[in-house]
Structure formats: C-alpha cells, structure tokens
Amino acid sequence: MATFQIEGGQKLKGEIQPQGAKNEALQVLCAVLLTSEEVRIDNIPNIRDVNKLIDILENLGVKIKKLGHGSYTFQGDDLNLEYLESKLFKEEGSSLRGSIMIVGPLLGRFGKGYIPRPGGDKIGRRRLDTHFEGFIKLGAKFRYNKEERFYGVEAPKGLKGTYMLLEEASVTGTANIIMAAVQAKGTTTIYNAACEPYIQQLCKMLVAMGAKISGIGSNLLTIEGVKEFHGCHHNILPDMIEIGSWIGLAAMTKSEITIKNVSWDNLGLIPVTFRKLGITIEQKGDDIHIPAHTKGYEVQSFIDGSIMNISDAPWPGFTPDLLSIMLVVATQARGSVLIHQKMFESRLFFVDKLIDMGAKIILCDPHRATIIGHDFQSKLKATTMTSPDIRAGISLLIAALSAKGTSTIHNIEQIDRGYENIDGRLRALGAKITRI
Numbered sequence: 350m351a352t353f354q355i356e357g358g359q360k361l362k363g364e365i366q367p368q369g370a371k372n373e374a375l376q377v378l379c380a381v382l383l384t385s386e387e388v389r390i391d392n393i394p395n396i397r398d399v400n401k402l403i404d405i406l407e408n409l410g411v412k413i414k415k416l417g418h419g420s421y422t423f424q425g426d427d428l429n430l431e432y433l434e435s436k437l438f439k440e441e442g443s444s445l446r447g448s449i450m451i452v453g454p455l456l457g458r459f460g461k462g463y464i465p466r467p468g469g470d471k472i473g474r475r476r477l478d479t480h481f482e483g484f485i486k487l488g489a490k491f492r493y494n495k496e497e498r499f500y501g502v503e504a505p506k507g508l509k510g511t512y513m514l515l516e517e518a519s520v521t522g523t524a525n526i527i528m529a530a531v532q533a534k535g536t537t538t539i540y541n542a543a544c545e546p547y548i549q550q551l552c553k554m555l556v557a558m559g560a561k562i563s564g565i566g567s568n569l570l571t572i573e574g575v576k577e578f579h580g581c582h583h584n585i586l587p588d589m590i591e592i593g594s595w596i597g598l599a600a601m602t603k604s605e606i607t608i609k610n611v612s613w614d615n616l617g618l619i620p621v622t623f624r625k626l627g628i629t630i631e632q633k634g635d636d637i638h639i640p641a642h643t644k645g646y647e648v649q650s651f652i653d654g655s656i657m658n659i660s661d662a663p664w665p666g667f668t669p670d671l672l673s674i675m676l677v678v679a680t681q682a683r684g685s686v687l688i689h690q691k692m693f694e695s696r697l698f699f700v701d702k703l704i705d706m707g708a709k710i711i712l713c714d715p716h717r718a719t720i721i722g723h724d725f726q727s728k729l730k731a732t733t734m735t736s737p738d739i740r741a742g743i744s745l746l747i748a749a750l751s752a753k754g755t756s757t758i759h760n761i762e763q764i765d766r767g768y769e770n771i772d773g774r775l776r777a778l779g780a781k782i783t784r785i
C-alpha cells in the first residue's frame with residue numbers, strides 16, 4: 350500500500366494538460382474486440398485501471414503495439430477465448446469495473462461472453478442487471494454462478510435486434526449493449542440510453558468501424574446491425590472528471606491554474622456547477638483559466654433565496670463523479686451548501702476524515718451532506734488518512750494540499766486508478782508531495 354506525504358499550504362501556479370478520459374478509454378479499448386483489423390487509439394491515460402484492461406486484452410490474445418505516450422494499436426485477429434475460463438481471468442477481470450464491457454463485443458462476435466463480478470470503487474451497490482437484461486433481450490442466454498460470482502451470456506445462433514427500454518441509464522450498461530447490438534441481426538432501439546460524452550465517443554468510433562447508429566448524444570439510439578467491422582483511428586477526449594478535479598484544487602489552494610485544451614463543448618454542466626460555489630472559471634479559447642481566488646469564493650443562492658443544493662443526475666445532468674470534489678471545495682466557501690449524492694449510497698462516508706481536519710459538515714444521511722464553509726477564516730488541519738475510493742482520494746488530496754501542516758494519505762493506489770502521475774504533475778505546479 351503506497352502513501353503520499355503532503356506539506357499543505359503551498360500556492361500552486363502553472364499550466365496543466367488534462368489526461369485522456371478514463372471512462373471513455375475503458376469503453377473504446379473494449380471496442381477493439383469487434384474487429385480482426387488493426388485499431389489505433391490515441392490519448393490513452395497511463396492509469397492503473399486502463400493498464401489493467403490493456404493486460405486483459407493482451408491475455409485475450411489481442412496484439413498490442415505502443416506507438417508513443419498514450420498511443421497504441423490493437424489487433425484482435427487471433428483471440429484466445431480459453432483465457433475467459435481461466436483462473437487468471439477470474440482474478441484480473443474482477444479488479445476493475447471497466448472489464449465488464451468486454452462481454453458485449455465478445456457476445457456479438459463469438460456468441461459468448463463471460464465476466465467475474467467486476468470491481469471498481471466501493472461506493473455502494475453496483476448492479477449489473479441493465480447489462481444482462483439488455484443481452485437477454487437481444488436473444489442471449491444468461492447464467493450466473495453464485496459461488497464463483499461468475500457471469501456468462503451465450504448466443505450461439507447470433508443476436509437479434511429488438512426494442513428495449515433500459516431500467517436505468519447505466520453508463521457501462523449502455524456501452525456494453527451498444528457493442529453487442531451493432532453486431533445483431535436487424536434493428537435495435539435503446540431508449541433511456543446513457544448519453545455521456547464517453548458513450549458519444551464510443552458510438553462515433555463504432556460508426557468509423559462500420560456500425561450504423563443514429564441518435565448519438567440522445568437517450569434514444571437506433572442501431573442497424575452490420576456483419577463486418579474495420580480498423581479505425583480514435584482519439585480519446587480529455588478527462589472531464591480530471592478537469593473538474595483541477596478546478597477544485599485551484600480554488601481551494603487559491604492558485605492560478607490554466608487547464609489546457611479541455612474540449613469545452615463536452616463539459617456539460619461542470620463549469621456552471623463550480624460557478625454555483627462562486628468559483629471563477631474563465632474560458633480562453635479551449636482552455637480554462639482559474640484565477641487565484643485571493644478573496645475566497647461565495648456560494649450562490651437560488652432565485653428565491655433558498656440554500657444551494659448540488660446533486661447528480663444522469664447526463665446531461667451533473668456527474669456523480671465530481672460531487673466529492675464539490676464537497677471538499679465547499680468546506681472553504683463563504684456560505685452553506687447541501688450536497689446530494691443520489692446515485693451511490695456509500696460515497697459520502699469519507700467526510701468523517703474532513704470533519705477530523707476541522708471541516709464543518711453534517712452528514713444528514715448516506716446520500717446528503719450539508720457543508721458550512723469556513724471562508725478561509727480557519728484552515729483545515731493536517732492529518733493521516735486512507736483513501737477509500739478514487740474520487741474521495743483526490744478530494745482528500747485537495748484537502749491536504751490546502752491544509753496547515755503535513756498530511757499523510759495511505760492507499761493512494763485508489764487515486765492512481767484514475768489520475769496519471771498525479772504527484773509528478775502536482776510537483777510541476779509547485780506542490781510539496783512525496784510518494785513513499
């Protein structure tokens with residue numbers, strides 16, 4: 350278990366280039382399984398979860414060439430499907446959430462797809478029903494080995510297009526079903542589809558490979574199945590969650606930071622939501638400039654004067670992955686705010702660490718926390734803590750960077766799951782952080 354030691358209270362300054370998006374990378378990497386031709390993907394982030402998925406693809410027999418930083422080619426022309434029933438796959442496949450998305454492409458191409466119960470953040474129940482209900486609708490037979498926690502779907506005679514209304518707009522579920530449906534016979538209509546930029550990017554890549562998809566960007570997708578998929582060249586968008594993390598970090602440490610090439614058009618409500626906390630976000634071309642908030646930032650109120658409430662919703666609503674960061678940034682705001690995490694039931698428990706550091710937070714229930722900001726009148730105090738999940742981890746790191754004294758964060762592998770060389774990039778901005 351690795352650890353960060355952070356000397357808080359340093360002002361940071363400079364430019365940051367966001368990494369490629371983790372959640373998009375996990376989808377488009379699985380899409381290489383659709384074709385025997387070579388697929389090139391650029392801007393792949395060098396993070397733990399993505400590297401684990403690349404290892405899984407390699408063990409499945411995909412030929413992988415690294416062309417340069419973040420650029421790879423993949424060719425799945427001679428796959429080793431026996432790996433799917435091996436002990437190694439049961440270990441590797443269960444270590445991240447994104448591995449679930451190999452099932453859809455494999456089911457469509459080879460008539461079978463298996464997966465151990467996938468891992469990912471321990472942030473509450475994470476069901477897979479949407480994925481498997483979708484495959485069943487497309488004609489697959491489903492089986493689940495409870496003892497081994499091993500899922501399987503099979504469709505030896507191929508998949509058949511159909512209409513489906515998803516029970517939830519599941520991100521990985523929608524991606525998985527799309528990658529199966531593009532290979533099904535006939536037309537599939539998916540209503541209540543998730544439509545995050547990750548999904549839009551996946552659909553654009555699939556279209557470049559030969560798929561026929563309309564409704565991209567909406568929650569109603571129509572897919573005409575095709576037989577052949579070709580190679581393509583895909584470029585991953587900047588990671589909007591990482592961009593939000595840098596915005597929060599800049600505000601809370603009163604630092605002036607420019608985030609380069611953010612793909613502003615794909616940020617949805619992220620800038621508007623940070624502005625609700627009073628944070629100044631300047632758009633300069635496709636960059637975001639955060640000036641030093643020397644006088645702090647003031648929580649806005651609603652038109653009727655009622656207390657600010659920030660909550661998550663499926664896209665184009667505000668992403669749940671930035672609520673932990675919003676919460677930590679609110680601890681130094683002028684004013685109060687209610688953070689409502691509607692999707693995940695265990696994602697707010699990390700606030701006890703912030704309370705230890707002196708933050709004024711009332712955890713109302715597992716989904717809601719009220720934060721009474723300090724307006725920098727009182728600094729958070731350094732402490733020793735353990736990172737419970739990826740976004741709580743980065744939030745605790747932001748708290749430690751703004752705190753008085755030296756903090757220690759254990760289990761930073763959680764942060765490394767989604768943030769590329771976070772300590773090196775922070776040091777380049779002037780932070781005092783060591784990995785031990």
Ligand SMILES: CC(=O)N[C@H]1[C@@H](OP(=O)(O)OP(=O)(O)OC[C@H]2O[C@@H](n3ccc(=O)[nH]c3=O)[C@H](O)[C@@H]2O)O[C@H](CO)[C@@H](O)[C@@H]1O
Nearest residue numbers: 372375446447474475517518519520521522663669670692
């Ligand atoms: C690898 C990956 O891409 N992970 C992302 C993906 O996870 P993932 O695809 O696993 O998450 P889902 O979209 O399936 O759902 C996440 C949670 O939200 C709940 N839910 C979902 C949809 C809905 O309409 N209503 C609802 O309440 C689900 O019950 C579940 O508890 O999407 C999540 C939700 O944006 C993000 O936090 C994760 O970072």
Ligand SMILES: C=C(OP(=O)(O)O)C(=O)O
Nearest residue numbers: 446447469470670739740
């Ligand atoms: C919840 C997240 O990731 P995962 O779905 O991979 O666990 C996240 O990225 O915030």
